[in-house]
Amino acid sequence: MLYGTINLFLIVGSIFAGAIINTHNRSRLLRRTLEALERIAQGNFDVFIEQDEHGRFNELTNSINKMAKELGSMEQLRQDFISNISHEFQSPLTSISGYAALLRKDGATLKQLEYATIIEEESKRLSKLSENLLRLSALEGSGGSITKASFPLDRQLENVVLLLEPQWKAKNIIPETTLPKITVCGNEDLLKQVWINLLVNAIKFTPENGEINVSLKQDGETAVCIISDNGIGIAPSELMHIFERFYKVDKSRDRSLGGNGLGLALVKKIVNLHKGNVTVESALGKGTVFKVKLPINE
Template sequence: MRSLYFRVFVIILYTVALSSLLGFYVSNAYYHWKLKPLHDAKLIAIAEDARTFAEQYPEAVGDYMRNAASLGYQIYLTDRTRREFYFGHAFRKKNLAADVRDRVLAGDVYHGIAHYPDSPFLTGYFENGLRNTVGVPLQISGENYAMFLRPDVRLQFGELRVFFALIFMFTVAFSIPSFLLSTRYLVQPITQLTEATKRIAQGEYKIRLNTNRRDEIGQLARHFETMSRELARSDLAKRDFVANVSHEIHTPLSSIQGFADILQQPELDDATRIEYADVIGQEARRLAEMSRQLLLLSTLDHADGEPLDKREHPLRRQLQHALRLMQWQLSEKQLSVKLSVPPSLTICGDEALLLQVWTNLLFNAIRHIPDERSISVRAREESGACVVEVSDTGDGIPEEQLPHIYDRFYRGDGSRTRFSGGTGLGLSIVQAIVHRHGGTIQAFSRIGEGTTFRVTIPGL
């Protein structure tokens, strides 16, 4: 299997090679389109100057041509008798057509550089051939000649070619280790993340990564550490949940088993038998209620993302129905309730689930406030959402316990025992239902002043 390190290195080399090829292609196209005609015109002007001098000073033509060749040009002279004279380095290719010589001897000007064939990956500037020249007619002592001229690349750029070749070779030589180091710099954090993933898969969540980088890799490392902490918290919550469920089920089962064994004793009187049977019934109902709430929580957890049967319902009617269900608990503790909900206010959501929210909040308030206190239920419309507040005048919840009140089976104080009738799942169910509706739930409490739960359900 090829490693990411190898792949990134190959991609960098491929990118450099492709960029160099495209750069050469574009530069060569620009040369053929723009520079080649300018180069041709420049050489024609030089050839015209040479012709003027040769025709004015025919006796110095040889010396002039040799001096011009020493300055960096290749020159070829021919006449009608096909005599040939070369000045400067020899042409590698003598590929000049005969009709071209004849036309120049007849007075035409030859634009061999401007008319050199275009090629995407071949620059005609470096071809050392007679066809890659400019030609002008020349008359010396009454005799016609054709002069062909081109720059001598070896003479003009000989040292520069070596210089640029060395630059290219050393660039490649120094680039390869630089590519290797830069690739390692890019890949190493990903390798560390891969190792961290393996450790998380094995159940080890205490991961430390380099989060000091301010790029995408550093951001990924920070998010990865956050994920590992959340996974650790989730794993701990699952373990606590299993332990809590086991404890909550074990306790009533032990009571049922113990009292059932006692009921088998024949010497028990009827009053004691009835009392113990009532305890068994209470514990059985508690187990049934716990099973129902656990099933509801599981349904809410697994149905996340599925659409709800959302409809608009009169909120006041829902809350009145929830209060009727709590009527006997309210009467037993002599609690007063103040309902302040506009009759026209509606709420959008699943009616059965929302009724579960109101009954759980009311039951929670009733269970945890002293007798002869009061509960108020207020509702209003705010920014297109429905806001419901359930407040009590109980003793309040300590501030350090507020972040945990939605945890499953959480009991904040010793008074919340299994004999108080609760399962520790009510607020967890409320939070799950509210979140399924896209809403929020907040708890506000002060010791000695009471507690308020604020539920916000968005509209359509």
């Protein structure tokens, strides 16, 4: 009787133990699967879910691994195509721009000057688009690996404001700056591109005699840069799309101002590579505020 009771307890115990272990294994597999799917959704296709021996969900994990591999191959083909096309565009565009500039200087009529100017401006716009595509493609192909070093972020922001002086002076705008000394660890060249893109946008969409503010502050282990203006603003329905490639809030207006819809996509990609984040708030007729947060010691 005693041995029968013990055996019964052992059987029941083993069933419970098996259920607990099985539940734990399934929970672990589910967590790994969800993490892999999240990385795929973010555009990182370098994922592989390890399978459990005699697992019940091996067919599912096999399908996810296969999907990630195929998506990765397609993404690599896309990046190679963009990179190659953009590179091939550069030489002829430079030639077109150069010839157009020569035509403007060679005793052309007013009508010819007008056409030559349009050709030169459009070739420069396409050249800039090509450069941005190459830059974005290179960043996406980096696998999240960028060279970082410590540098004074306040000085970099000050230099970018000075670099763009001809543009804000032409609109009679004097940017207000609040730049306390803050050192961050990041890629100096890439972050410089972030501030240039954001400040160029602020100048571009702020009217003459408008206001632009560039401020910097430290929040714990995070550097926070805020670039704001009192320009035309962005409609709420547009805000969720402005970091998408080639998206333009006002396509006709943005084209006339030389935009190509890649500047903010580059901003977001560079900030993400620094494990930071960028947000935007805006109201039509009141202006726009971009806030970039970067870890100080990444």
